[in-house]
Amino acid sequence: MSNNLTSRYGTMVFSDHVMKQYLPSDTYKMLSRTIKEGKPLDLDVANTVAHAMKTWAIEHGATHFAHWFQPLTGITSEKHDSFIEPVGDGTAITKFSGKELVQGEPDASSFPNGGLRATFEARGYSAWDPTSYAFIKDEVLCIPTAFCSYTGEALDKKTPLLRSISAIDTQTKRVLALFGKHPSRVVVNVGTEQEYFLISEKDYEKRQDLVMTGRTLFGAPPCKGQELDEHYFGAIRPTVNAFMKELDDVLWGFAVAAKTKHNxxxxxxxxxxxxxxxVNRAxxxxxxxxxxxxxxxxxxxxxxxQHEKPFEGINGSGKHNNWSIGTEDENLLDPGDTPEDNLQFLVFLTCIxxxxxxxxxxxxxxxxxCSNDHRLGADEAPPAIVSIFLGDELSGIIDALAEGHEASHALRASLDFGVDVLPNLERDTTDRNRTSPFAFTGNKFEFRMPGSSGNVSDANMVLDTAVAKSLKSFADAMEARGxxxxxxxxxxxxxxxxxxxxRILFSGDGYxxxxxxxxxxxxxxxFPTTADALPCFVAPKNLALFEEMGVLSETEAKSRYEVKLEKYNKLMNIEATTMRRMARRTYLPVISAYATKIAKGITTITEAMPTAGMQHERAxxxxxxxxxxxxxxxxxxLATLHEKAEACTDSQEKANVYAHEVNPAMERLRAAVDAMEPIVAREYWPVPTYDDILFYA
Structure with a gap:
């Protein structure tokens, strides 16, 4: 990595800075209006942008381009096309048109679609999202895009998110107009804290459960877990530190502002x-x-x-979604020094x-x-019950307003270490609550429920849409006040x-x-499980919300419900199948072999010494x-219940059986196998244990 930290930053991104260099000034202005104001982009402008993008990409080593999109799998997809265009005389030119930039054509029936497309109805379209920068990855120019079916339904995570951003922009402007403010645009900002585990590749390859499901389906507690609190913020292993350095370098090249890293x-x-x-770029x-x-x-x-709970009994991994809303001039969730007098802040807080x-x-x-079900409710993860934590100061203001009293202002206190050389610190007016699913943290809300493996488009789409609805209700009431x-x-x-x-406010222990x-x-x-929660997607009041705010049609919402159900059932089937095979083929043979060794030892010793008690060996x-x-x-x-689940023809019924019958049976089988691990001799145990995996050199 260069000694100049800033020289690497953004070098692999067709950013605003690069656009100014490569685009004619009039084209840049028109593209900027599209990005900032949502103005349509005509094909002539798209052709100019495409040529400049291709020139820049080839200069930086790109050989292909791809529409980079987010199908309902929750991850990203891309199909690579080269810039090469043969000319018929054994030579070739490079070509990339505005049409190729703006529109692509992936198969719509080959991705999850919840019944929107039949297998023989393959056509779908990807459309350039100019509000998120194109970037070069592995010599491919990746163009962020939305993805829809031949008949126009959204088949991706990005499209509903963009619609929700538009909804909250519209309604926030209506509310701000009541305060005499008219910003050019409203922006939802998000910071996503990504938690993850790093383990040895050699240990991973020996664990069929990790390879197939991302988590350990078996494993007794390690001799030492996290009880000493010594890993948190501790010195980073050299191997891990080398990985983190390379990751920072690569991310900075993509203009991803990776800021903080720690154990x-x-x-x-x-x-x-x-x-x-x-939020879109985030x-x-x-x-x-x-x-x-x-x-x-x-x-x-x-x-x-990146599984939410790869190891039983220790912390799982989340993706804390820090959410705020603002304009070019202000953060609308900043309470100021006297929030009780800040009417605008109180309006937005109330609507949230x-x-x-x-x-x-x-x-x-x-x-x-499927994976987040194992995390929620313990080990610093919030419970599955949604509540809001505001802290003492804001809670006092809210209580006073709700009860018709005057709110008093909480004064900030200082912290004195009692050592002259150390500075006094200003203490916040509220503490933090790690068990809260949705906590106010100064000038933003931290939504702590999303899991580490998830695409947080869904969470932000729902949050944006719900808040937009409340802002709309306020604007409607105030505009009609007479x-x-x-x-x-x-x-x-x-x-x-x-x-x-x-009722949604709670400041105590969520556990x-x-x-x-x-x-x-x-x-x-x-809703303790995914099977319990998913029907909410298609509840009448929620379908009405999406329809009213223009975020999802009823058909699109129902298709997503079906996709989520199908994914849950398939993942549970994979876990149950893997567990049955491992228990039978990996663990039972070695446990029986070790029992046989003990039995032979008892027989051999008692034959040689009939008076030997051998009571401990027999036990x-x-x-x-x-x-x-x-x-x-x-x-x-497990086999009986697994077969019962797979026999269900109704997806919701199948999910219910998996959640409430199969999963408890899996936990009981796991307990039976895990009880043997501390007894069987180390050289017999067939897979790396938690002690091996978590405490590698």
Whole structure:
């Protein structure tokens, strides 16, 4: 990497800075209007942009171009076409037209589509998204695009997100107009903290469960886990540090502002956090980051695990989604020094509280996945029940407003270390709550429920849409207020809405059983599994929300529900199949072999010394044989329930069986196998253990 840190930054991106250099000034201005104001881009301008983009890309080593899009698999896809165009005399030219830039044609029936396209109906289209920069990856010019079917339905994650951004832009401008403000655009900003594990490639290759499912289906607790808190922010292993340096270098080339990196709480767990950017680019950059993490890890003999819970009993990995909304001049979630007097902030805060309460089921659904089910509810992950944490100062203001009292201002205190050489620190007016799913953290909300492997387009699409709806309700009410003064009407509206939605606010321990009971009394949604949460997608009130805000048609929403169900069922089938095979073919033979060795030892010794007691060996042999029997019983139970699930013809019914019958059976089988691991001799155990995997050199 160059000694000049800034010289590498953005070199692989067709950024605004590069556009100014490569585009004629009039073309640049028209493209800028498209990017900033959503103005249509005609083909002549697209041809000029395409030529400049091709010139720049070839200068930087690109040989191909690809429309880079986000199908409903949740990851990214690309099809590479070369710039080469034969001319018929044995030579070739390079060619890249405006039409090729603007429109591509991937197969629509080869990706998940929830019944929108039949297998024989293959045509689909990808369309250039000029609001997210093109970039060069592995000598391919990657062009971020949306993806739709031949009949126009969105088949990707990006299109609904862009629609939700448009919805919140429209409604926020209406609200700000009431305050006499008329910004050119409203921007949703997101920062995605990406957690992940790095383990040895050699250990990974020996674990069929890791290879097939991304998590360990078996594994007894290690001798030492995270209980000493020594890994968090600890010195980074040299091998891991080398990986992180290469990752930073590559990401900076893509203009991904990778800012913070550190060891996380669990052994072998780490985190990368970028600088905030607009939500569309932030998600594209996060998906690119995840891809590069997996690819670059192999350069260092490592494997990057992005599963939410690869190891039982220690922290899982999330993707904390830090969300804020603003204009070119201000962050609309900045409370200022006296938030109780900041009416504009209180309006936006109230609308967010209302949105989260009204659509808590959708927010839970947006983060639901087979893998995230294992993470939510323990080890620093928030529970599956959605609630909002505001902190003491804002909670006091909200309580006062909801009850019709005057709110007092919380004064900031200072912290004195008691050592003259150390400075006094200004203490925030509120603490942090790691068990909160949706926490206010100064001038933004941290949505902590998304999992590390997920595409957070769904979560942000739902959040943007729900907040846009609440902002619309406020604007509608204020624009129709008649003779009543705006401030008086706005304060009355805030008080009324807060009184109706206070139930979603909670500042305590989200893990406690008392909170679960209290949440039920409050009428909050409790969907512990993905199978429980997914029907929320197609609940009538939620279909009406998407339709009203222009984000998803009923057909598009129902197709996504079907896709998510299908993915959940397929992943559960893979896990159950892998577990049955490993238990039978990997673990049972060695446990039986070790039991046989113990039995032969007992026979040999007692034959040589009939008076030998051998009570401990006999007890160990009994434990092993009981364990083998328990594994066989667990296998029989799992096989029966697995076959029951696969026999279901209704996808939702199948998901219910997997969630509430198959998964508990898998946990029981795991417990039976894991109980044998500390007993069987090390040289017999067939796979790397948690001790081996998590504490590699």
């Amino acid at each position: 996380e709480v669990a052994p072998a767990q780490h985190e990368l956090a970028p600088v905030f950017s607009n 998600i594209d950059e996060n998906l690119l980051t995840m891809e590069e993490m997996k690819l670059l890890a192999s350069h260092h003999g490592l494997v990057c695990l 509280i209302e949105a989260v309460d009204n659509y808590q089921d959708l927010l839970r659904m947006s983060v639901a996945s 003779e009543e003064g705006f401030r008086t009407a706005a304060v009355a509206y805030i008080k009324r809405v807060l009184a109706q939605h206070k 406690s059983e008392e909170w679960h009971e209290e949440a039920r009394r409050r009428g909050l949604c409790d 160990e042999l009994a434990t092993l044989t009981d364990g083998v029997n328990a594994i066989y019983e667990g296998l029989d139970e």
